[in-house]
Amino acid sequence: MKICRSIKDCRVAVADLRRQDRSIGFVPTMGALHDGHLSLVRLAQANATSSVVSIFVNPTQFGDAADLDLYPRDEDRDLALLHKAGVDIVFLPDADTIYPPGDETIVETTRLANMLHGKVRPGHFRGVTSVVNRLFNIAQPDVAVFGEKDYQQLMVIRQMVHDLHMPVGIIGGPTRREADGLAMSSRNQRLSPADRLAAVVLNRSLDLAEARACSTGATVDDIRNVIIDTIAAEPRAKLCGLDTVTADGLNSLHGVIIEPLAIMISVQFSDILLIDQRVIQP
Numbered sequence: 001m002k003i004c005r006s007i008k009d010c011r012v013a014v015a016d017l018r019r020q021d022r023s024i025g026f027v028p029t030m031g032a033l034h035d036g037h038l039s040l041v042r043l044a045q046a047n048a049t050s051s052v053v054s055i056f057v058n059p060t061q062f063g064d065a066a067d068l069d070l071y072p073r074d075e076d077r078d079l080a081l082l083h084k085a086g087v088d089i090v091f092l093p094d095a096d097t098i099y100p101p102g103d104e105t106i107v108e109t110t111r112l113a114n115m116l117h118g119k120v121r122p123g124h125f126r127g128v129t130s131v132v133n134r135l136f137n138i139a140q141p142d143v144a145v146f147g148e149k150d151y152q153q154l155m156v157i158r159q160m161v162h163d164l165h166m167p168v169g170i171i172g173g174p175t176r177r178e179a180d181g182l183a184m185s186s187r188n189q190r191l192s193p194a195d196r197l198a199a200v201v202l203n204r205s206l207d208l209a210e211a212r213a214c215s216t217g218a219t220v221d222d223i224r225n226v227i228i229d230t231i232a233a234e235p236r237a238k239l240c241g242l243d244t245v246t247a248d249g250l251n252s253l254h255g256v257i258i259e260p261l262a263i264m265i266s267v268q269f270s271d272i273l274l275i276d277q278r279v280i281q282p
């Protein structure tokens with residue numbers, strides 16, 4: 001496994017793989033890896049003949065300086081996990097490498113970035129597309145894998161790739177969960193023991209919403225009420241975002257559910273914001 005910290009080293013390592021006729025499957029991450037990330041690596045390996053993983057805690061997607069400072073980091077453990085997973089290249093740039101001094105270019109999906117979860121975290125998706133664009137230019141992947149847990153992020157990336165004619169196939173990976181149903185997330189390690197137990201309410205509310213959706217004549221408002229009531233019954237949880245939108249265009253849906261519905265929730269425990277989602281078929 002090659003560990004590259006500069007763009008030049010990463011490009012040389014990618015060119016080596018290309019010389020061997022290997023295709024590149026890319027998984028961008030912010031490190032503090034868990035089984036969710038490793039499942040994306042396996043998906044990349046299943047869809048390409050080599051795998052490249054980046055670890056970069058991207059400052060431009062954090063609105064809150066404390067959230068950026070406290071973001072979990074464990075480079076040695078991450079490298080050991082990626083080595084064991086058979087990854088070919090790990091790219092570990094620093095902020096000046098990605099954003100050279102004087103840098104002034106941003107990439108933004110103007111509609112998708114500023115709605116729904118983008119309103120809870122202003123500027124967040126602009127930071128995501130700006131960094132993913134740079135990472136794609138460096139790793140030059142054939143395919144790249146993103147988790148469905150960050151559902152709006154996946155849609156934003158698909159839109160960017162489509163609009164900018166980027167020759168990269170985007171693959172969505174299913175959400176991996178802890179035994180009690182909590183979606184794996186690097187931020188879970190920052191939860192207090194009591195908040196960790198309470199956090200199971202995200203998945204429980206989505207399970208109850210899905211069950212409600214299966215009943216005849218269920219409306220989008222019924223689903224929303226199930227989520228609102230379930231989260232409200234957990235005193236440690238504060239519902240910050242609840243979006244019920246079409247699964248492909250993320251447009252608002254009302255009335256009886258007659259097309260695939262994406263439910264996206266963000267819930268705060270103390271100072272930590274967790275997200276989860278579910279796509280429900282009518």
Ligand SMILES: Nc1ncnc2c1ncn2[C@@H]1O[C@H](COP(=O)(O)OP(=O)(O)OP(=O)(O)O)[C@@H](O)[C@H]1O
Nearest residue numbers: 029030031036146147150174175176184185186187
């Ligand atoms: N539980 C999961 N299952 C599958 N993929 C996941 C899961 N959690 C995150 N991912 C995906 O891994 C990639 C890297 O995400 P990131 O490094 O931000 O991890 P994270 O655990 O989501 O961290 P955070 O605490 O910031 O939410 C993203 O494409 C994300 O959607």
Ligand SMILES: CC(C)(CO)[C@@H](O)C(=O)[O-]
Nearest residue numbers: 028029030058128131150
């Ligand atoms: C895609 C990503 C690595 C960009 O920084 C990040 O938003 C993430 O980890 O989901």
Ligand code: BAL
Nearest residue numbers: 030061062124150153
């Ligand atoms: N997976 C999303 C990264 C973030 O919360 O900034």
